Amino acid sequence: MTTPERTHGPEFLRSQAGSLKSRMGVCHPGDKAIFRGHDLHRDLRHMDWIELYVFGITGRRFSAKELELLHALWVYTSYPDARLWNNRVAALAGSARSSATLGLAGALATSEAVIYGGYPFIRAIDFLRQARMRVSRGESLAEVVRQELQERRIYGYGRPINSKDERLPWLLELAGDLELDRGPHLKLAQEVETILSSRRQALRMNYAALAAALAADLGMSPREFHLFVFPAFLAGMPPCLVEAAQRPEGGLFPLSCADLSYEGPAPRAWPGAGKRQ
Amino acid sequence: MSAERAETIRTRIWREDAEADNPFAAKAAYCHGYDVYGEMLGRARWVDMLYLLFRGEAPTAAQADLLETLAVALANPGPRDASVHAAMCGGVGGSTAASCLMAALAVGAGQLAGGREVLLGMRAWAACGTNLDAWRRHLATPAADIASIWPTPEHPPGFDPHGVGTATPVRQTLAALAGNAAAARLRWLAANREALEAAADAPLALSGVAAAAFADLGFSPEAGEMLQLMLRLPGAAAHALEQKELGYKQFPFFAIELDDADTGAAVKEGA
Numbered sequence: 001m002t003t004p005e006r007t008h009g010p011e012f013l014r015s016q017a018g019s020l021k022s023r024m025g026v027c028h029p030g031d032k033a034i035f036r037g038h039d040l041h042r043d044l045r046h047m048d049w050i051e052l053y054v055f056g057i058t059g060r061r062f063s064a065k066e067l068e069l070l071h072a073l074w075v076y077t078s079y080p081d082a083r084l085w086n087n088r089v090a091a092l093a094g095s096a097r098s099s100a101t102l103g104l105a106g107a108l109a110t111s112e113a114v115i116y117g118g119y120p121f122i123r124a125i126d127f128l129r130q131a132r133m134r135v136s137r138g139e140s141l142a143e144v145v146r147q148e149l150q151e152r153r154i155y156g157y158g159r160p161i162n163s164k165d166e167r168l169p170w171l172l173e174l175a176g177d178l179e180l181d182r183g184p185h186l187k188l189a190q191e192v193e194t195i196l197s198s199r200r201q202a203l204r205m206n207y208a209a210l211a212a213a214l215a216a217d218l219g220m221s222p223r224e225f226h227l228f229v230f231p232a233f234l235a236g237m238p239p240c241l242v243e244a245a246q247r248p249e250g251g252l253f254p255l256s257c258a259d260l261s262y263e264g265p266a267p268r269a270w271p272g273a274g275k276r277q
Numbered sequence: 278m279s280a281e282r283a284e285t286i287r288t289r290i291w292r293e294d295a296e297a298d299n300p301f302a303a304k305a306a307y308c309h310g311y312d313v314y315g316e317m318l319g320r321a322r323w324v325d326m327l328y329l330l331f332r333g334e335a336p337t338a339a340q341a342d343l344l345e346t347l348a349v350a351l352a353n354p355g356p357r358d359a360s361v362h363a364a365m366c367g368g369v370g371g372s373t374a375a376s377c378l379m380a381a382l383a384v385g386a387g388q389l390a391g392g393r394e395v396l397l398g399m400r401a402w403a404a405c406g407t408n409l410d411a412w413r414r415h416l417a418t419p420a421a422d423i424a425s426i427w428p429t430p431e432h433p434p435g436f437d438p439h440g441v442g443t444a445t446p447v448r449q450t451l452a453a454l455a456g457n458a459a460a461a462r463l464r465w466l467a468a469n470r471e472a473l474e475a476a477a478d479a480p481l482a483l484s485g486v487a488a489a490a491f492a493d494l495g496f497s498p499e500a501g502e503m504l505q506l507m508l509r510l511p512g513a514a515a516h517a518l519e520q521k522e523l524g525y526k527q528f529p530f531f532a533i534e535l536d537d538a539d540t541g542a543a544v545k546e547g548a
Contacts, residue, residue: 008438019532026535037537102375109383118426126424152423222424256300261285262292264333265310270317271335 024056050074057227058220065178066218072174073211074232076167080239082252086110086117090237094244095252107237108230116208121229124156125212126222128185128192135188145195156189156209157196165206175214183217186210290330309333324348331500339458340494346457347490350450350483351505353512360385361513368517369528381513382506388430389438390484395505397434398488399498407465409472416476433477435485443470443480451486462489 006012025040027033033040035052036059044052051067054060062070082091086107093103112118131144148154159165175181189209196203211232215225244252292310293303306313309329317326321335324344328336336344354361363384367377385391405411420430432438437447454460455467466473466481466489474480484505491501520528 008432010439010441013439019534021534021536023536026533034535034537098375099373102373102379105376105379109379112426122424122426226426254301255286257293257295257303258300259285260291260293261283261287262289262307263287264289264292264307267292267307267312268310270311270320 054228058224060219062218065180069175069178069180069214069218070228072171073214073229074235076171077207077211077232078235079233080236082240082244084236086113086233087237087240088253091240091244091252094241095247095250097245097249100238100241100245103241104234104237108234111230111233117233118226118229120155120206120208121212121232122222122226124208125216125220125225127154127156128189128209128213128216129222131192132184132188132216141188141191142195145192154192154196154203156212157193157203157205159204159206164204165210167207168205168210171207171210171214180214180217183213185216186213189213289333311335327504328494331496331504332494336494337459343454343457343459343490344494346453347450347487348508350446350453351487351508353515354385354390354483354509355512356516358385358390358509358512360391360509361516364513364517365520365528368519368521369523369525371521374514374517377517378510378514381510381517385506385509385513388427388434389432390482392502392506393427394434394482394484395488395491396498396502397430398485399492399496399501401434402462402488402492403498407462407469409469412469412473413476416473432479435482435488436474436477436479437482438479440480440482443474444483447481447483447486450483451481454486454490460490460493462493 006015024036025034032042035044036055038044044055047055048067050070051062054062054067054070080087082088088107089110090103090107093100093106114120127148131141131148134144135141145154172181175186189205189212192209193203193205211229212225215228220228290309292307294305296302296304305315308317308326311317311321311329313326321329322341322345324341325336327348328334328340328344356362356365360381363380364377367373367380372380386393388394388397401412401415405415416433422429437444451463451467451470455463457463463486466486470481487505488501491504496504
């Protein structure tokens with residue numbers, strides 16, 4: 001990204017007013033659309049969708065094998081289970097007879113969470129990249145892990161509901177078949193798991209760390225990976241919405257008044273009744 | 278998850294008593310113990326309810342006045358604001374009402390005048406209080422560059438990176454709020470504004486005033502973030518509807534100039 005000489009203040013804002021200088025693209029209605037310097041229809045029309053998506057994010061082209069792995073990163077975590085918190089948003093939208101787009105958009109936005117999804121993905125890839133740099137400079141990985149645990153937590157290890165992650169063997173097998181399992185970040189992620197497994201509260205690698213390691217080995221930065229994983233759970237969401245929408249309205253996870261387990265103050269009189277009407 | 282676990286929602290906020298003929302219909306609803314429909318309606322103001330929801334107690338008259346004045350100040354950032362601009366993009370294209378508000382929330386969630394800026398500002402209040410030296414140290418410390426879903430802050434939260442002087446509405450809001458009996462931090466902010474602005478190398482922004490006000494009201498930074506998001510929505514909604522009525526032909530489309538100097542070079546096969 002080019003940085004303008006002056007990036008703050010009214011002069012800068014005035015210089016940017018009214019028009020946009022873009023390196024990314026433009027549409028010329030009735031003529032053509034330019035996508036990162038290429039005519040979308042003439043040059044890029046044969047790209048599959050994920051290829052175009054990651055090209056849009058990174059400006060780089062990925063090989064067929066790499067694209068197959070990137071596809072798998074999305075496919076293997078698309079679970080149409082309406083209990084999952086992000087999926088439940090889509091399902092509730094269906095049950096409450098909202099629009100499908102609103103339900104899916106809300107569900108996708110919800111996926112940028114702290115205990116799963118967006119935050120672990122980005123923290124995991126950042127940690128693995130930083131750790132690899134530090135180890136390459138001669139630090140011991142055990143010490144890097146110890147410091148990280150001391151300063152914050154390590155995302156990508158452990159799982160909220162079940163410590164075993166059923167997605168990993170499948171993804172590792174595919175990465176092996178594609179010969180994309182030999183990168184330094186994956187090796188390091190596995191070494192981190194070995195270190196964390198020996199602790200009293202053993203933490204096993206989860207999907208975030210494996211996906212992050214594979215993406216880092218494909219050259220993705222944390223920002224690029226953040227954008228890449230945005231639709232990672234998407235394919236599992238429409239089934240949840242569709243089924244909820246097919247049921248009678250309001251029929252998804254209904255809660256009776258007794259299902260609220262109230263733990264607050266007992267009934268009391270509103271103070272100053274009549275004074276602030 | 279355990280099959281024995283009761284599928285109930287734990288809450289300290291809300292209790293409902295069911296109608297005799299339907300366990301899924303509430304006969305009475307209590308917010309932190311207060312009968313919402315039986316007693317609060319007609320007696321409690323909107324801001325009383327807001328305060329009660331987040332703090333668990335009814336506000337004093339001064340606290341309610343402070344929140345109401347702040348809510349008026351935040352209600353419409355105006356159509357130049359990015360969050361309102363986003364809502365208008367929804368309105369002008371005939372997008373759903375919710376998408377207009379979702380657009381405003383998405384854009385207004387960030388670190389430039391948005392919810393995240395208020396949260397970070399409130400964390401600064403929690404760390405620095407009314408200690409000017411602590412604020413100076415805080416403002417002199419660059420934001421930690423830790424990869425997150427949020428970008429690294431590019432300016433001190435609560436200050437306007439594009440400002441030259443303190444904008445008049447910011448001064449007016451601060452003055453209107455600082456006179457409130459519950460506004461200890463706001464009074465200190467008013468008294469020390471110039472010193473803080475010098476330390477931040479930027480003028481105070483409305484988000485900085487909001488952060489101080491939410492802190493004075495005893496809200497957590499997370500609650501302040503939520504309130505900043507909610508209280509700025511009315512203007513976004515109204516402007517979205519206005520542009521929907523006016524139509525896209527009267528809404529700016531702006532010019533675009535393709536800078537293709539290096540786009541070809543950005544394409545690398547088989548990265």
